[in-house]
Amino acid sequence: MKLLVTGGAGYIGSVVAAQLLAAGHEVTVLDDLSTGHRDAVPAAADFVEVDIADSAKVVTAEFDAVLHLAAKSVVGESQRRPELYWRTNVGGTLALLDAMRDVGVRRLVFSSTAATYGEPATVPIDETAPNAPTSTYGHSKLAVDRMLAGEALAHGLGAISLRYFNVAGADAGLGERHAVETHLIPLALEVAAGVREHLVVYGEDWPTPDGTCVRDYIHVADLARAHLLALAACEPGTHRIYNLGIGAGFSVREVLDAARRVTGHPIPVVVGPRRAGDPAVLVASAERIRAELAWEPAYAEIDVMVADAWEVARSRA
Numbered sequence: 347m348k349l350l351v352t353g354g355a356g357y358i359g360s361v362v363a364a365q366l367l368a369a370g371h372e373v374t375v376l377d378d379l380s381t382g383h384r385d386a387v388p389a390a391a392d393f394v395e396v397d398i399a400d401s402a403k404v405v406t407a408e409f410d411a412v413l414h415l416a417a418k419s420v421v422g423e424s425q426r427r428p429e430l431y432w433r434t435n436v437g438g439t440l441a442l443l444d445a446m447r448d449v450g451v452r453r454l455v456f457s458s459t460a461a462t463y464g465e466p467a468t469v470p471i472d473e474t475a476p477n478a479p480t481s482t483y484g485h486s487k488l489a490v491d492r493m494l495a496g497e498a499l500a501h502g503l504g505a506i507s508l509r510y511f512n513v514a515g516a517d518a519g520l521g522e523r524h525a526v527e528t529h530l531i532p533l534a535l536e537v538a539a540g541v542r543e544h545l546v547v548y549g550e551d552w553p554t555p556d557g558t559c560v561r562d563y564i565h566v567a568d569l570a571r572a573h574l575l576a577l578a579a580c581e582p583g584t585h586r587i588y589n590l591g592i593g594a595g596f597s598v599r600e601v602l603d604a605a606r607r608v609t610g611h612p613i614p615v616v617v618g619p620r621r622a623g624d625p626a627v628l629v630a631s632a633e634r635i636r637a638e639l640a641w642e643p644a645y646a647e648i649d650v651m652v653a654d655a656w657e658v659a660r661s662r663a
Contacts (some may be wrong), residue, residue: 347372347410347411347577348372348408348410349366349372349373349374349411349412349577350374350376350409351366351376352376352401352413352415353376353398353416354375354393355377355379355387356382357520358415358457359382359413360382360388361518361520361567361569361570363388364517364520364570365567367391369574374409375391375393376396376404377394377395377416381418381525383523386523388518398434398438398441399438401438401442401445402448405448405451407449407450409449409451410453411454412442413573413577416434417435417438418435418486419459421461421484421528428482431482431483432482435486436486436489436490439456439490439493443494443503447503452502452503452504453580454494454504454506455573455576455580456491457508458487458490458491458508458510458587459483459510460510460511460591460630461479461480461481461483462479462484463475463479463509464478464479464480465623465625466625466628470591470630470631471589471629472589473509473587473588473631491585498583502583503585505584506576506579506587507588508572508573508576508588508590509589509630510564510590511562511564511589511628511630512529512530512561512591513563513564513569514529514564514565514648514652514655515651515655516566516655516657517570519658519661520658521654521659530545530561530602531563531652532659533545534601535605538656539659544615545614546615546616547599547602547615547618549618549619549620549621552626553626555597556597556600559598559624560598560626560627560628560629561629562591562592562595562628562629563601563648564592565644565645567644568590568641568643568645572588572590572641575635575640579639588632588635589630589632590630591629591632592630592632593629593630593632595627595628596648600648601652604648604652605652608649608652608656
């Protein structure tokens with residue numbers, strides 16, 4: 347198939363693009379490089395530097411489907427600059443859908459997020475859980491999910507939203523690389539690499555077994571593979587939502603212990619206050635995607651995720 351990957355110069359988008367190429371598809375990457383990196387785009391992919399709001403310049407009837415990963419995705423920034431998130435995540439997606447509708451491209455896989463659920467009443471979280479985002483980022487992604495449902499009903503789009511939990515690891519030499527890093531594993535690896543002196547742990551008095559927050563981590567290679575399965579499963583006039591996690595959680599302490607084992611570095615920490623809006627536990631139920639798309643994580647061990655990320659981080663350094 348001829349496929350368009352928006353946001354394909356980013357962490358997850360580049361891995362998705364690489365897996366699509368390995369599966370024999372023809373791939374064009376659309377990215378404005380505001381947060382992505384040109385050297386992350388696989389060499390075999392075509393690349394167009396375009397803002398998602400101008401996607402009509404790229405989308406043609408030749409494309410069989412779109413995998414839409416272009417977005418602003420930093421929770422804290424979304425609270426400080428909500429207009430950026432409405433403009434990019436919602437307005438940009440609407441422009442993409444308009445362009446797709448105009449030329450008859452009727453299949454889309456969307457990068458959604460567990461942030462749509464907010465602070466869950468129960469865990470593990472399945473797709474029937476109430477949506478109650480606590481950030482503009484979460485609200486913007488939920489708005490797109492609802493936009494896709496309407497597009498499917500009114501105009502026959504076949505769409506699948508994949509709600510990511512915490513993505514980790516690296517694949518095909520492609521790993522996390524953010525101008526302002528906020529994620530636990532790359533922050534810990536920056537300490538191990540000597541970029542930072544210590545890591546801040548936000549609270550150690552949470553109602554969890556070791557007092558630190560628990561999160562569901564999914565390897566980026568497993569996540570990307572789910573996009574290929576979703577692409578094949580899109581049905582005209584239907585919008586479906588799938589959670590993507592491994593169905594188990596690792597605490598902050600457990601992740602840091604894994605980073606110490608992998609790197610051999612002590613990774614000193616400073617304990618800070620809790621961050622407002624942080625849930626104690628976020629763990630996915632991925633039973634729906636397992637049952638309907640036969641997806642299974644191949645890399646569920648936290649040490650493997652950290653080791654893969656560390657290999658790429660060291661090679662980049």
